[in-house]
Amino acid sequence: xxxxxxxxxxxxxxxxxxxxxxxxxxxxxxxxxxxxxxxxxxxxxxxxxxxxxxxxxxxxxxxxxxxxxxxxxxxxxxxxxxxxxxxxxxxxxxxxxxxxxxxxxxxxxxxxxxxxxxxxxxxxxxxxxxxxxxxxxxxxxxxxxxxxxxxxxxxxxxxxxxxxxxxxxxxxxxxxxxxxxxxxxxxxxxxxxxxxxxxxxxxxxxxxxxxxxxxxxxxxxxxxxxxxxxxxxxxxxxxxxxxxxxxxxxxxxxxxxxxxxxxxxxxxxxxxxxxxxxxxxxxxxxxxxxxxxxxxxxxxxxxxxxxxxxxxxxxxxxxxxxxxxxxxxxxxxxxxxxxxxxxxxxxxxxxxxxxxxxxxxxx
Numbered sequence: 001x002x003x004x005x006x007x008x009x010x011x012x013x014x015x016x017x018x019x020x021x022x023x024x025x026x027x028x029x030x031x032x033x034x035x036x037x038x039x040x041x042x043x044x045x046x047x048x049x050x051x052x053x054x055x056x057x058x059x060x061x062x063x064x065x066x067x068x069x070x071x072x073x074x075x076x077x078x079x080x081x082x083x084x085x086x087x088x089x090x091x092x093x094x095x096x097x098x099x100x101x102x103x104x105x106x107x108x109x110x111x112x113x114x115x116x117x118x119x120x121x122x123x124x125x126x127x128x129x130x131x132x133x134x135x136x137x138x139x140x141x142x143x144x145x146x147x148x149x150x151x152x153x154x155x156x157x158x159x160x161x162x163x164x165x166x167x168x169x170x171x172x173x174x175x176x177x178x179x180x181x182x183x184x185x186x187x188x189x190x191x192x193x194x195x196x197x198x199x200x201x202x203x204x205x206x207x208x209x210x211x212x213x214x215x216x217x218x219x220x221x222x223x224x225x226x227x228x229x230x231x232x233x234x235x236x237x238x239x240x241x242x243x244x245x246x247x248x249x250x251x252x253x254x255x256x257x258x259x260x261x262x263x264x265x266x267x268x269x270x271x272x273x274x275x276x277x278x279x280x281x282x283x284x285x286x287x288x289x290x291x292x293x294x295x296x297x298x299x300x301x302x303x304x305x306x307x308x309x310x311x312x313x314x315x316x317x318x319x320x321x322x323x324x325x326x327x328x329x330x331x332x333x334x335x336x337x338x339x340x341x342x343x344x345x346x347x348x349x350x351x352x353x354x355x356x357x358x359x360x361x362x363x
Contacts, residue, residue, distance in 0.1 A: 004099040005106055006100045009100050010074055011070070013108055013111065014067065014071075014110040014114065015107075017107060017111030018067055021137070021140060029135070032139060036135060037063060039153045040161065042154065043154060043160070044161045046264055047158060047161040047164075047260060050259055050260050051162070052318060054165075055164065056169060057128050057168050059128050060126070063133045066114035069117060070111065072125055073122065073125075074106075079125055080181065083178075114134065119157070119159065120132045121164050131161070131164050132160075138152070141278065144278075147270075147275075151266060151271060155265055158257045158260045162256040166249055166252065166325075172327065184238035240333075244333055244336075247337050251303075251306040251307070251309045252305065254306040258272060304338065308336075308338075312340050315344070320348055
C-alpha cells in the first residue's frame, strides 16, 4: 500500500512555496495566454503533417500559472492512486501526521517543478488528457535567454503537440502507459523501508550534486542510486520499460520540434543552442533536486531518444520510424535505444518478433 497523502496540505504547500513569475501587465498576460492558445492550434496541425500521426480526439488546451499547474497535477496523482486502489475516493477519515508530512513533501516538489516546466501533456486527470502551457515560465525563459517570443512559443508548442499526438493518435499508447505505471506499483514490496531508502537517496543525491559541481557530470546513468534505494527488483524491471518508453517519447518530441522548426521557424538553430545551454547548466540546488527526483534521467531521455529517432528517420524515413507506433511490441528496449540498429533488425527487418520484457495485448 502506498503512503497516504493529504492532498489539501500538498495544494497549500505548493501554493505557499511557489515563486512569483515575471512581472507583466494584465494586458500583457492576456496577450501571452491568447498567443499560446493560437500557437497550440498551429503546432498540432504542423506536427500532424510532419509525423503522419492524426489525433483521434479533441484535447483541452490550458494556459496556466504555476499554482494551477500544481493543482492539475495533484488531481492527476490523486486519480491515479484511486485507480491503483491506494486511496479511497470517498474517505473522510482523520488525516494522519504521516499523510500531512507526505503532503508537505509533495507540495514542495510540485512547487519546484512548477517553476521549471514549460509545457506538459498531462494524462492522468482526465479521460483524454490535457495539454498544459505554464505561461510565466515560458515568458521567464524567453526573456532570460533573449529569444524571439513568437518563434520560441511556437517551438515549445510543437514539442508538447508531439506528445499530444503520441497519446491520442496511437490507439494503445495511453492504456499501455497506464499499464506500466500499474505494474510498477503492483510490484511494490510492502515491507521495504521507504523512509530509510529515501534518506539514503537524499544523501547520495546531495553528494552527487556537489561532485558534479566540482568535476562535471558523472558517466553512469543518473538516478540509479535513488531508484535502487527505494524499489524492488520487480519495480526496477517496470522502471526499465517506463524509461525506454519515456525516452522514445521525449526523443521523438525533440526530433519533431526541430524537424518542424526547419520549415516553420526562422531561428530554430538559435533556439536549440540557447535552450540546450540552459538545460546543461543547472545550479547546485537544481543538481541536487534533479538527482533526488530523477530529473537527470529525463535530461538523458532527451539526448538518447533524440539520437535513436534521428538515426532511424535518417536511414528509413518517417514511415519506417512510424512502425514503432503499430503495437507495444514494436517499442524499443533500453538497449535498443542506445543501439538503433538492433531495433531496426528486430522490427523493420523481422529478425525477432517480440521485444523482451514487453507484454503483448495491452492496447
